[in-house]
Amino acid sequence: MLRIYQLYLRALRAGHAGQALDLAGHHTAFDEAVESGDPRALLEQIRTTHRLKTGRLVRCTAEITAILAGADEAQLAAVSRYFEDVGIAYQISDDVIDLYGQVSPDEYRQGITVRSPAEDLANATVTYPVAHATGLLDTADRRRLHTALHARTDAGALEASDLLMRSGALDVCLTEARELVDHAWQALDPLIPPTLHKVMVRALGWYAAQRVSEHDPHAPIPPPHRSAALPFVEAGRE
Template sequence: MSATHACTADTATEGSSPVLTRATAVAPGGDVHYLDMTWQPTRHWTSLATLNTYPTSVRVSVPALDLEMEITAPESGREIRTLTVGRAFWESPATVRGTMNGLPVSGTAVLQTRPDNTVGDIEHYMRRSHDIARAEAAAVYPDHPHDTAAISLLAGTHDGTRLDDTAPARLHQALVAPVLHLLDNPGRSWRPYISATVLGLLGTDPEPYRALTAATELMHTSALIVDDIQDGSLTRRGRPSVHEVFGTAETITSGTLGYYTFDPLFQRVPQADAPTMLRIYQLYLRAMRAGHAGQALDLAGHHAAFDEAVESGDPRPLLEQIRTTHRLKTGRLVRCTAEITAILAGADEPQLAAISRYFEDVGIAYQISDDVIDLYGQVSPDEYRQGITVRSPAEDLATGTVTYPVAHATGLLGKADRKRLHTALQARTDAGAIEASDLLMRSGALDVCLTEARTLVDHAWQTLDPLLPPTLHKVMVRALGWYAAQRVSEYDPHAPIRPTSSLSHTAPH
């Protein structure tokens, strides 16, 4: 007997619609019967190399034969990568268990899956890496408090340190639950993809390194948790911020602990020689220090330089301050992931330098476009057109933050409008945000920001491009750079921005 389940795929939404679900049964006498059936996957596996997801266990029911069976293949490792079908497909032996006419049946099968393999939306494609990162993070952030091994690993007590019987449950509530509140509500989730694609760039199979995705995602998640406290943000990704749910003191502890999960997660990947391992840990700690320095500069703000730019019309000193903040706070953390992964993959020094620079600049470009996209409520172009927002548009302007567009606008506006912009930001109100956004739109600052982001990435790519062989991963890395710099290009840069609701966050950055 054979069973076929075919679907049409929508590359934009990643949804699918079944077009054929049929069992073909051959009777002992040779008669062929085509029968209705149901096909229900019960387990999946996602490849880190291609981000294709495959069913590895399927429940099949054929009512006409009174047949119920479970087809079970290995959980991983049966992906066949080939450009003849796009990127890859799955084929593996499987076991069959079930009943027919009430009697037990068993046997063997071949389970084959050919996915659509089309990447229609780079953002949706990269977001698949979050599921891998979330599964790997369970090694230190388990769903349930009875997973005492994971909780001991997180708490650093796996060396045999004695805990009382209630400690795992209490630690789960105090340390795990706050992080899962944000981790289980993913954002764009492109950072975990970096480790996989850098390995692929250099010809290394990423599958043994799946835990790196969790280390990257937890680094970013922890930074967001702490940032929201320092910025006084009430929401994150459309839901209450972690500290609003769990309390400020508790969130500081749980959020900070996330930075230290790099070690137990990194121990789960193939280990390099001792000098290389030392180099990797030093890179990580250096990036953490840089990230905190960037956050310190962000919290201090750029108001003195803004005052001078408003008076002089020269934005260059102000822009240099903001660029430094973005490089330390965002660029260096993105670089850290790429640099560590490239070292593990055996990059030579020219490749390592070019990969490090490219991904640092991708991080900065993303932050520049993030400053622009804040005007639209941190959503995609399609979501914005549908009236969907994650947070109130122009929130940074309503809190008086001197952003990249604001800095560029001081060099594009006349003195009277510069002073109006200054007054609007100082007001830290919705009305001030409306006036500031109108000035930014008219100044052309958004176009200048996005041009700078694209130029930054393009220049870094010119150095990296000739050092890499032609592979699918190279194409995707280039696409990642375009995405980071151009993800707001579908917006009308001259459309007025209106905050959609009153902002209760009024603390300056």
Template sequence: MNAGTAAYFLGEGITRDHPLTAAQRLRVYELYFTCLRGSHVGQALDLHGLAHMVPACLESGDLAPVWEALLCCHRLKSGLPASVCARTGAVLGGATPAQEAALGDYFLALGLAFQLLDDVINLQGFGKSLKTKAEDLIEGKVTAPVIRALMALGAAGDAERQRWLWGQFGVPDSEREVGAMVDLRAAVKRRCSHLQL
């Protein structure tokens, strides 16, 4: 924990290792602390999870709020650090504010895309030891594929399979039918390809 906490202060070295104007130094500090605050909030949201939102969303038939909450979490946790790194590079390179913003927005989108792809890759596993197949489902975590599958089942009028899928999150981990959950996601994707899963 101490090593992780000490790493927070390594970025400050940028301001000493490069000849910066006072305005550049201030901007780097602003970006750096924005990143620390935002990424910690994103990680806290990720640890808290989204399961508490799903029942009300299913009841209303509108899963958009839980989807937007997931995107917010991913933007803060993964998009913001990527954006801040790009923006800091822009500041160090003497970019205009508009150039800095454009680069930051682009890397924010890349960070978000990375995290969404990570959610999808998790269903299949990755490498021999990097990710266990369906690790998020095993742990009962509500991720992008789960939300999109719930949305697609709702849009297709398949309330029975939607209830079954969500019901899997209420059973003990050892009893959860993870393989069937992964297979359902694939079946929903084939049947509802027009829904941009």
């Protein structure tokens, strides 16, 4: 019980710290990345914010559940790492789909949106795609991105969104999110038995990293992943 209370309070502190960093923004690091073309410090700042604001909260929920379920220390460590990375991946993919109005690219092209596209950019938020774009765009386009983001207008958000899409930053972000979850899964996979719950845990990671719309007929299907979960699924079909 003491361990659970400690985890809960640690997650609350992390969440407050992450929210504070998010509200403060990353504009100094962004300015430096625009001038240098080196996004590493900016990316690390945003990753830290995502880890504290979301990753640690998701981790805490899973970690407490694993403790109550009687997980051993190896299982607990792998579960905690996996769900923290799922939370970070979710925030990265959330930064990406903000550009499309919280829908898939195909739906966006059809004029379907859940909220106004590029709301984060209209609010001058330095997102993960923005950070990656500073390492992919040339000097002139980096400065255009800087000006467009600081305009805090719909027109500026539209121009910034176009630069991000053309830079290839969105694909880089989604690839990074997917690899983050996949790497954490490799440690967790052999430590938990093949059950439906294991399949659901793996599927949650895929969803968090890709955020594919549930009603998108062109949604990519995650590649087969050789794990102890798959024999369970196949046995169920037979």
